[in-house]
Amino acid sequence: MDAFQKKTHKVSRGYTYTYYLHPGDSSKPALLFQHGWPDNATMWRDIALPLRSLNHPIIIPDLLGYDGTSKPTDPKEYKWDVMTQDLIDILTHENISKFISIGHDWGSALASRMYNYHPDKVVGLCNLNVAYMPPSGDKFDLDAVNDMMEKHFGAPLLGYWYVFAADDGPQVMSENIERLYHAMHGTAATMETMFTRRNSMREFLTKGRAEDVELRPYAKDEKFKNAFFERMKRDGFEGPQCWYKVSERSLQAESDRNLPNERKKVNVPSLYIGCKDDAVCRPEMMVPAKQAGLLPHLEEAEIIDSAHWCPYEAPEEVVKRMEPWLKKHFS
Structure with missing residues (x-):
């Protein structure tokens, strides 16, 4: 990650986040990359590096629980409402008001919730592997x-x-x-x-x-x-x-229960990138949200010949699908 500025910021609830920054053109929406389990910001290196040519500001945090960021052990500290606010605190600190939310694995779920909780700031949504799943207040069993x-x-x-x-x-x-x-x-x-x-x-x-x-x-x-x-x-x-x-303890459902119903619909350009050999995060998981009309601006990229960790296995294929979508909607 030597090509990025390494920074830290203490968010409003007291946790310290480490993140990596490429300043880019402040008139363009930032690319916010969110990794999943059990990774860190470095997972995005071979995707974010070539995308610097688009000159968007780029922010790649070590998410809560990982590497250079605080690691609380109480599950309630990882609720969507407070974790999304953590990232908004970082973006505000960097004077970023609009961004494209991009995620893989649990980071994909967080990327979706960034839109659900802060739709006034998210201008695009890109989900890798984990499909968009709308907020639900239902108890998890x-x-x-x-x-x-x-x-x-x-x-x-x-x-x-x-x-x-x-x-x-x-x-x-x-x-x-x-x-x-x-x-x-x-x-x-x-x-x-x-x-x-x-x-x-x-x-x-x-x-x-x-x-x-x-x-x-x-x-x-x-x-x-x-x-x-x-x-x-x-x-x-x-x-x-x-x-x-x-x-698993339904704390996320408790958080999502407070969201207005209209927040479930993604009213910005969205992109889904799935992988052929991912046995868990199947592209078919997008079907319920599509059928419910919750993704009116969805584009589905060609499936990547990779397993779940495509940012490591096939980063060039991820870039090949993400770059034209970014150019189309945000240039």
């Missing part, structure tokens, strides 16, 4: 959600949540980082087996053999692997797993 997904998709797509959202999840992951890394970055069949079956992830993390899982080419890079190991051994998983716990 993991078993019921997986039963529904098994009925519609043939598999309980949130099967991995039984360890990811569990009280002992951070400890299980910290003690088995090698296995976790292989589960995340293995073949398409590996992801389907580990993530979309009830308790398969816990079984593999506690009893499996990492060497039995073939890594995808990008994940074999020792520098990439060591950076992940060093960061997560230093920081732990208590903060990152709060992103799951806050939903």
Whole structure:
């Protein structure tokens, strides 16, 4: 991230965020990049670097719980209403009033909520892998959600949540980082087996053999692997797993319940980028919001031949889809 200015800012509720800035042309809306689990701002490097040529201001934060940013361990600190305000505080500090909200994985969910909570500031929405899902005040029931997904998709797509959202999840992951890394970055069949079956992830993390899982080419890079190991051994998983716990305990529903119903409709240009080998975050998940008329300005990019972590595996393909959309709507 040497090409960006590294900065910190203490937001109004007291947490300190680290973020990376490319000033760009202040007359253009900023690009706000939001990473997911269990990544950090660096995930966006090979996407943000080539997009600097468009001369938008760019801001890439380490999100709450990660790397250079504060890491509270109480799930309620990760509610959408307060996390979106954290990012607004940073943008305000940088004199940015309009921005395009871009996210991957949990960062995609946050990118969507940036629009839902602050529609006066978001002029575009780009979701990678995780489809746009409108705010809901409904209580979250993991078993019921997986039963529904098994009925519609043939598999309980949130099967991995039984360890990811569990009280002992951070400890299980910290003690088995090698296995976790292989589960995340293995073949398409590996992801389907580990993530979309009830308790398969816990079984593999506690009893499996990492060497039995073939890594995808990008994940074999020792520098990439060591950076992940060093960061997560230093920081732990208590903060990152709060992103799951806050939903599993219906705290996000509690937050969303206060939003006006009209906030569900995305009245700005939106782009969805999905991946062929992502067994969990399937492009079909966009269908309910489309059918409900909540995405009137949606464009769906050509599917990328990649698994879930496309910003690492195929960043040039992400740029190829994102750049023309940005030029079309925001040049």
